[in-house]
Amino acid sequence: MQTHEARLTALRKELASRGLDGFVVPISDEHMSEYVGAYAQRLEWLTGFGGSAGTAVVLNDKAAIFVDGRYTLQVRDQVDGAHWDYQGVPETSPARWLGEHAPDGAVIGYDAWLHSKGWAEAVARALAPKGGRLVAVDSNPVDSVWQDRPEPSLAPALVHEDSYSGKPSAEKRAELGEWLKTYGLDAAVIAALDSVAWLLNIRGTDVERTPVTLSYVVAHADGTADLFIAPEKVTPELVAHLGNAVRLRDKTDFVSALEELHGKRVAADPTNCVAGIFAALDNAGAVVVETGDPCVLPKAIKNPVELAGHRAAQARDGAAVTRFLHWLSVEGPKGTVTEISAAEALHQFRRECGDLRDLSFDTISGAGPNGAIVHYRVSEETNRRLEPGSVYLVDSGGQYPDGTTDITRTVWIGPGEAPAEVKDRFTRVLRGNLALATQTFPTGTTGSQLDTLARQFLWKVGLDYAHGTGHGVGSFLSVHEGPQRIAKPPKYSGGGGQAGGEQELLAGMILSDEPGYYKTGEYGIRVENLVVVEERHIHGAEGAWLGFDTLTLVPIDRNLIDLAQLSLEERAWWNAYCARIMDVIAPQLEGEVLTWLEEQCAPL
Structure with a gap:
């Protein structure tokens, strides 16, 4: 089994082979979830840190791990201070630290499907005075060196009965559709896993401790929706539950589906839609309206x-x-x-x-x-x-x-x-x-x-x-x-x-x-x-x-x-x-x- 020092060394070699001077590793997944599946536990694999919130920045000659006050003691117990500098948030941030420590002209990589658009913009601004650039990678370099990385769960999605939810999914979708119409919007991208679960009255076992299923939704003003989910997760019970107004599509079609929204006014929440979603919508020529997830308040x-x-x-x-x-x-x-x-x-x-x-x-x-x-x-x-x-x-x-x-x-x-x-x-x-x-x-x-x-x-x-x-x-x-x-x-x-x-x-x-x-x-x-x-x-x-x-x-x-x-x-x-x-x-x-x-x- 590799030591955490060996993993850090392997990542640096991978970054060098890609022409990168550094890379940022958060605890996150494609849905900006608080708790993530085993396949997305990149920070813990790299550093040994087992908390639920944190970020690592790896440069050629130094590395830092950022945690808030909840984890000040834990990070010192789990992460080797000989190889990692401990940084407290909000006293500092990855953006500020990179602005101070990245070399002039540095090319820093990030995975656009693990970070928010606002985060990427802040880091890019911090690097700019020294001629540095933040670039989105085509594939995550941690995954390239994590040889026994688990695969994302393919467990079936589960129906959450109305006797528990108190409101049918069709009624929730209709209310969301009216919200879209009120603001002159055509569609909303629902990326947060608990929002998808709440809107469609479905649950799952893909993430430990949180009963959600890995998927995305694009909800439309007419009350219909597209559910993007791995075909292996779809059961006859799920199909019957969702009905004809929810179209089932392969999760791998999600980006191409966003590109179908050319010219449409599309709502997306910058707190749970990753930078990759905004990039796909921008490339498609959609009119992106940054607004809060319309499921969050009614769910609460x-x-x-x-x-x-x-x-x-x-x-x-x-x-x-x-x-x-x-x-x-x-x-x-x-x-x-x-x-x-x-x-x-x-x-x-x-x-x-x-x-x-x-x-x-x-x-x-x-x-x-x-x-x-x-x-x-x-x-x-x-x-x-x-x-x-x-x-x-x-x-x-x-x-x-x-x-x-x-x-x-x-x-x-x-x-x-x-x-x-x-x-x-x-x-x-x-x-x-x-x-x-x-x-x-x-x-x-x-x-x-x-x-x-x-x-x-x-x-x-x-x-x-x-x-x-x-x-x-x-x-x-x-x-x-x-x-x-x-x-x-x-x-x-x-x-x-x-x-x-x-x-x-x-x-x-x-x-x-x-x-x-x-x-x-x-x-x-x-x-x-x-x-x-x-x-x-x-x-x-x-x-x-x-x-x-x-x-x-x-x-x-x-x-x-x-x-x-x-x-x-x-x-x-x-x-x-x-x-x-x-x-x-x-x-x-x-x-x-x-x-x-x-x-x-x-x-x-």
């Missing part, structure tokens, strides 16, 4: 059927996680449980709860100092025991046909009391979670306007966390779904205008509520529930108001709470939350597990 606003399904999934998932936490309370203090065995046990409890299709992401199972790595992924090399008298953080979720779950619980592994500092930090995180979960807000409010609520108790003592507070969640789709989010406001651009737009929170959106605290080298704390935005009717209120309802129903470790910090209102919330857990979860349990849950949910 869950209909009543989807919301009912999500609550049903949460009930099953909550019982599974509760059984796991009881198991952990018995086995953890023995000192024999490891991060891997704990994650495997949790997975097994979820399997036993019924209808689990997959996990929604790789379980973050962090004992002691590993819990301080925000997006830690355990491996045989990093696997730690859950030591008695330590903090354990587990962030996990399940994919069920009626809903996608995501939950984090932080647990004190006994025996004995947790240190005062740990209790203090945990309670501040918990209070932030409750402050956000119980807030009402006027319509038109964005997530950044609420983010401070979750941080306020940490801020009071000079502490913070380097990640967002909440992300959207799909309906048997991506566990990280836009456009809604709860995070610090976007930074302002140098010209005084705000960089990027923000989506107001709307009834029916599901988000996570997950403040945290991380002490490097010692422990990590996060408390995460999913919440749904709902209308709030307030006596005497002026205007329309919204609030959150908590969807996740799993006990929170009361052993980590500093009761002196909690207000009467916070204690009342806790007691009401525990009562809901008993109503929904307790009927699914019996014996020792039920007794344990009753103890955990006793009123404060």
